[in-house]
Amino acid sequence: MRKRLLAPFFLSALFLAACGGGAKEEKKDEGAGIAPAEDHSMVAPQQSGQELMDGSDCKTCHKPESKLVGPSFKDIAAKYELNDKNVKFLADKIINGGSGNWGEVPMAPHSNFTEDDAKEVAKHILETYGPAK
Ligand code: HEC
Structure with a gap:
C-alpha cells in the first residue's frame, strides 16, 4: 500500500525535476543567444x-x-x-x-x-x- 502511494509521487517528482532542469537549460541558451558582446566579437574579430x-x-x-x-x-x-x-x-x-x-x-x-x-x-x-x- 505504501509503495503504491509513493510510486506516483516519486515519478511525478522525477518528471518535475526533469522539466525544471529542461527549463533552466533553455534559459541558459537564451541568455547566451542574447549576449550581444559575445556575438559581436565573433562577427568582428578583425584587428586593425x-x-x-x-x-x-x-x-x-x-x-x-x-x-x-x-x-x-x-x-x-x-x-x-x-x-x-x-x-x-x-x-x-x-x-x-x-x-x-x-x-x-x-x-x-x-x-x-x-x-x-x-x-x-x-x-x-x-x-x-x-x-x-
Ligand atoms: C626580415 C625583415 C622584414 C620583416 C620582418 C618585414 N619586412 Fe617587409 N620587406 C622587407 C624587405 C627586405 C622588403 C623588400 C622586398 C623586395 O625587394 O621585394 C620588404 C617589402 C615589403 C613590402 C613591399 C613589397 C613589395 O613587393 O613591394 C611591404 C608592403 C612590406 N614589406 C610589409 C611588411 C609588413 C606589413 C611586415 C610585418 C607583418 C613586414 N613587411 C615585415 C623586409 C622585412
Missing part, C-alpha cells in the same frame, strides 16, 4: 592594420619614413597606388615574403596572417603613408 603590425615583427625591418632592412612604408605607399590589385599583391607578399622589388634582401614571410589580415595591413600602409594624405 595598425594592431596587426604592432603585433608582428614589421618594425624590425620597416620604419615609416626611412629605409631600414626593407623600404620605408612611405616609399612603399609612393610606389603602389591604393587599389584592390595592389592591396592583394602586397597582401600576398606579406604572407609569402620574397625579394626583387626593392633589392636582393628578401621580405620575411608571415604565414600566420590570413589573407584578410594581410589585406588590412597592406591597405593600412597605403592609406596611412600614401601621397594622398
Whole structure:
C-alpha cells in the first residue's frame, strides 16, 4: 500500500525535476543567444592594420619614413597606388615574403596572417603613408 502511494509521487517528482532542469537549460541558451558582446566579437574579430603590425615583427625591418632592412612604408605607399590589385599583391607578399622589388634582401614571410589580415595591413600602409594624405 505504501509503495503504491509513493510510486506516483516519486515519478511525478522525477518528471518535475526533469522539466525544471529542461527549463533552466533553455534559459541558459537564451541568455547566451542574447549576449550581444559575445556575438559581436565573433562577427568582428578583425584587428586593425595598425594592431596587426604592432603585433608582428614589421618594425624590425620597416620604419615609416626611412629605409631600414626593407623600404620605408612611405616609399612603399609612393610606389603602389591604393587599389584592390595592389592591396592583394602586397597582401600576398606579406604572407609569402620574397625579394626583387626593392633589392636582393628578401621580405620575411608571415604565414600566420590570413589573407584578410594581410589585406588590412597592406591597405593600412597605403592609406596611412600614401601621397594622398
Ligand atoms: C626580415 C625583415 C622584414 C620583416 C620582418 C618585414 N619586412 Fe617587409 N620587406 C622587407 C624587405 C627586405 C622588403 C623588400 C622586398 C623586395 O625587394 O621585394 C620588404 C617589402 C615589403 C613590402 C613591399 C613589397 C613589395 O613587393 O613591394 C611591404 C608592403 C612590406 N614589406 C610589409 C611588411 C609588413 C606589413 C611586415 C610585418 C607583418 C613586414 N613587411 C615585415 C623586409 C622585412
